[in-house]
Every structure is written in structure tokens, then in C-alpha cells.
Amino acid sequence: SQQGEEDPQALSIQEGENATMNCSYKTSINNLQWYRQNSGRGLVHLILIRSNEREKHSGRLRVTLDTSKKSSSLLITASRAADTASYFCATDLYSGGSNYKLTFGKGTLLTVNP
Amino acid sequence: EAQVTQNPRYLITVTGKKLTVTCSQNMNHEYMSWYRQDPGLGLRQIYYSMNVEVTDKGDVPEGYKVSRKEKRNFPLILESPSPNQTSLYFCASSFRVPTSGRAKNTGELFFGEGSRLTVL
Secondary structure, X not given: OOOOEEEOOEEEEEOOOOEEEEEEOXXXXXXXXXXXXXXXXXXXXXXXXXXXXXXXXXXXXXXXXXXXXXXXXXXXXXOOHHHOEEEEEEEEEEOOOOOEEEEEOOOEEEEEEO | OOXXXXXXXXXXXXXXXXXXXXXXXXXXXXXXXXXXXXXOXXXXXXXXEEEOOEEEEOOOOOOOEEOOOOOOEOOEEEOOOOHHHOEEEEEEEEOOOOOOOOOOOOOOOEEOXXXXXXXX
């Protein structure tokens, strides 16, 4: 079952603008991760934020997590054409033993126009 | 170079002809997983493995088998492929499953480049 849901499904912006993508999830989590996928390629990890963190930065990326609202956002500042890709959030839940689930949302397709 | 290697990258087969998609990682990761990606459905987990000889079903395990006899390999087996298994498949691995809050190791997944399977 899908845990995370990204919003919007697609986003088109101009180079230099900021891009914000949101992720909502349903159950309590241990961590939330964001991944990027260039068309047809494997996913690449961008950033992980733990359930006890509220904000995290990595270069031009800023991720926030609001566990009370069960939501996260990914902000890409000063976007570039090379940022064009699909972005996925993934939520994980480890409840001991072999019970570990990492589920992905359906992704946001970001297009950055030169 | 640290990587997850899948083979084959592309395969066209016919209904009922058993096939295996291999996955190998060279990072000594304990955790490995298979996903399928379909338009409009995102990535869905098929099976995962926490360590050697420990495997568990994901969200869509029907029609698939896996094995984890060695730490580095996690093959995906389609005993009798059907057209609804036409998809893009990804293998992924992770150093360690993080526990809540204080774990220093990340659960960052490293993905292979994908295997595009068509079942006629």
C-alpha cells in the first residue's frame, strides 16, 4: 500500500526559480527520505530526515518534516535545467525483527525550463 | 566503485518462460530489496531481505520468488511470467536499517539501473 503521496504530481518552472514539493503520509514513521530519478534510471538518494528532526539542508536542498501533520516538503532553490527529474519521498518504519517497510510515493515530475 | 548491478537490463520474453533477474551489490549491505515501477503507480516493493537467509514479502509479492544465499546477491525469480509482470524492476540495497531517532547509520538505498522486462 502506498504510504507517501507527493504533491503536486507535476511541476514546471523556469530556471532560477525555487521548486517546492510536498509529501504526505499516513502512519508514524522512523525516517523520511527524498530520492531523485532521471527518466528511466535508478533512483538516487538526496536526503534523509529523522522523525525527531524538523529541518535539514544539503546544498540547494531544504527538507522539512512536520510529524504532527504527517507531511514533509522538499525545496530546491535556484533551480537548474539539470534538476529536471522525478522526485520521490519514501517513508520507513522499522518495528523490530524483520519487520521493516520502506515505501515510496508516486513522485513529482519536475521540469525546469531553461 | 560502489554499485548495485542488475542483469539483464532489458528482456523480452514470453508467458510462462521462467526467468531470473540477478542483483549484486559490492558494498557489504545487509538490506536488499526489489521494486517494480509502473506508470501511475510509482514504486512498489516486491520482496526485501534484512540479511542472508532472511527474506520477507513486500506489497506485491505474487508471482515472484527471491533467495538470499549470499550477502551480495539477491536474485528475483519469475517462475511463470505473465503479461501483467511487464514492468521496470529495480534492485536496491542499504548498509543498515536505522532504528528510531538515534541511529547514526542511514537507511539510504542504493539503486541499480533497472531492468526493463516485457512479457508477451
